[in-house]
Amino acid sequence: MNPKELIRDIPDFPKPGIIFKDIAPLLGNAKALRQVVDELAEKFSGCGATKILAAEARGFIFGTALAYRMGVGFVPVRKPGKLPYKTIDVTYDLEYGTDTLCMHEDALTKNDKALVIDDLLATGGTVGGMLELIAKTGAEVVGIGFVVELDFLHGRDKLTGHRVESLIHF
């Protein structure tokens, strides 16, 4: 079973000229889903994470499965207006415009060790925003994990100083 073979190219999504990597066939395959979650867990075995953070919506897909597998808590990072309790927010630059991410203010303490998970590393904007959020809490980042990394976009260059692991490269 090679999970990479279950990722399909969707041309011109979400806009013309972009080739989207669709992980839906991988998710739908029980063995492949289990394999990628187990491989991420092995990569970060012993990292000491106390919480896994993931951003909506696609980040939730692997974030909680991995939290379950590794036996750590899960912290959802969401768009503005979605989290019901008091939040800390960060606004970060995109190619055109800005985006904002929010986290409950009591989700992390300075004693937490955070593992950041997302399905795909492209330019690294979302994860960069998450790192800013975590920095505001004083928690330590012990790793950043992706199922898929688009090497040609060099998003990893924005994450220097951190341990970054990806399972599948394009």
Add this chain to the structure above:
Amino acid sequence: MNPKELIRDIPDFPKPGIIFKDIAPLLGNAKALRQVVDELAEKFSGCGATKILAAEARGFIFGTALAYRMGVGFVPVRKPGKLPYKTIDVTYDLEYGTDTLCMHEDALTKNDKALVIDDLLATGGTVGGMLELIAKTGAEVVGIGFVVELDFLHGRDKLTGHRVESLIHF
């Protein structure tokens, strides 16, 4: 460990007069997260599910963790414009207005047995929409599971004819 004690009330969210049940403290507690996923898996042990369906964003939280735990595939149900491949869609009525849910057209076949998972059963609108989506594929619904059920909203009445399981009741 009683996971129910980790769910907190947030008054007037998302609008005045609503008391929102916030599951974030439960998610952040590794033991409680594991317990609820294991309990859902036990409830549906032997149900024969081949796919777990969950709707963005909060449905993804328990949906994939349970898919991992039960060893079945995961199918994301999303808002319009989010899924990259060809979709089948359903528009359903809300108290004021309508909402639309989408699923990849190749996500389920008529031979699949679908287990529908969401974090919370309120009025049942979202899950009702998901049942309509599944009906279009010919797949069988083998169960519907929630972590939390708000009994006083009687959402269960919209799901008659199906096996419905909830872990925590308010």
